[in-house]
Amino acid sequence: MGSNLWPVGQERDELTPANDPYPLPSKPQIMAVTPEMASSWLSYRNHPKNRPLSKTVSARYQTDMEAGRWAQATPEGYIFDSQGYIISGQHRMKAQANGNVELMMWVFPDQPREIFEVVDQGYKRTAAHLIQAPYATSLGAGARHLAALADGDRWGMPRFARITTPEVVETFHAWPELTWYAKQAHAAFLETGIPIGPHVAVLAQAARTEHRDLLHDWAHGVKSGEDLSGSDPRLLLRKRFRAGLPTGRGKRDHAYALIVKAWNAYATGDHVNVLRHMSTELLPKVAGFEFPKEKAA
Structure with a gap:
């Protein structure tokens, strides 16, 4: 860095003084x-x-x-x-x-x-503006979840709010699976309140596992609720979100964890009577999926 070229508070009367070590160009x-x-x-x-x-x-x-x-x-x-x-x-x-x-x-x-x-007074461009797909806002939320989860902190997603728009868009393009069941996730949200972002993030991870063949039946069951027995994890998930989640700081993690737990039980055939997640628990991983170690924070 060069020396201080102008006394503090003094108006300069020329674009680039002769002693400026980093002069500006003469034209754009x-x-x-x-x-x-x-x-x-x-x-x-x-x-x-x-x-x-x-x-x-x-x-x-x-x-x-x-x-x-x-x-x-x-x-x-x-x-x-x-x-x-x-x-x-x-x-x-x-x-x-x-x-x-x-x-x-x-x-x-x-x-x-x-x-x-007038500079910087425009409408801020969001990830949804850059994702050229139906349900862009929700898909951006799903990509943000995946980017946050890739850090490897299973006590939560502390970097979620700090993930930048370019990172969201980059993650979206790296995960085409986010779009596979977006329509069904949207329909399920309208019926039950299951948030689309974490839902498609979970399904995208599941699509990269040995359980991918179960995704169609999962999506149909969660969306419609038809012919589901009382212990079906899809029915429990629907009921859980219809009842509403507690508000507060951990709501995002709570919603994601419930979707993961329901999916894992469905994919592995585990018997579930109650679907819940405690704040003292680690965030569950999607059964059969691990984020690449080189992407961990």
Whole structure:
């Protein structure tokens, strides 16, 4: 990082001073931005009226950059005003600097400061916008479950909320099985309240096991409830969600665990009288499935 080029709080009157070790280009272009450049720009070119840096946002960007999910030369580049202040890009710069990642980025110098008021005001793009399939929102939730479970923490899914949109989309494409019974899971949700995301996540894992031939009958039974005996795990699952789950912090894990337990009992032929999951229990694994060890956190 270079020396402090401007006294704090002093307006600069030129785009790039002569002693700037990381000068801006003279016109918009794609260029290699190093971690050192990003760090220097963030330290000495951040406008005092920019919104406060969010560690959560920059950490999400850093995760994607380090994993190679950040699109190089994205049109959403680094924007600077006519005095060299950052208009847009501080969180990406922070992620680059912390992650020690070099990227090819669009850099837009000498832009009017007035655009600051309209940059980043759009509708945030979600995983559902990027998943081109019916039930996209629910399939995105299923992919998020799978990404969280791949970390290997069977006491819960602590990283669930921190999984980024690119990671969700990447996981969706790696798991085509998520779509196989989405229609039936949606119908079951309308009838019983069984959440679609964890349901399709469980079925996707089951589809990679020796029990995959049972998936059709499972989905039909959970959806319709027809001709199910009192001890059928599908009937118990329907009744459990119709009765409602306790609200609170562990509801997501609780819902997932109940679906896994019901599926495991059905797939292995175990006798079940009561379907329940205690907060002191480990999250159950789908019978016959293990996440690859190299993906564990």
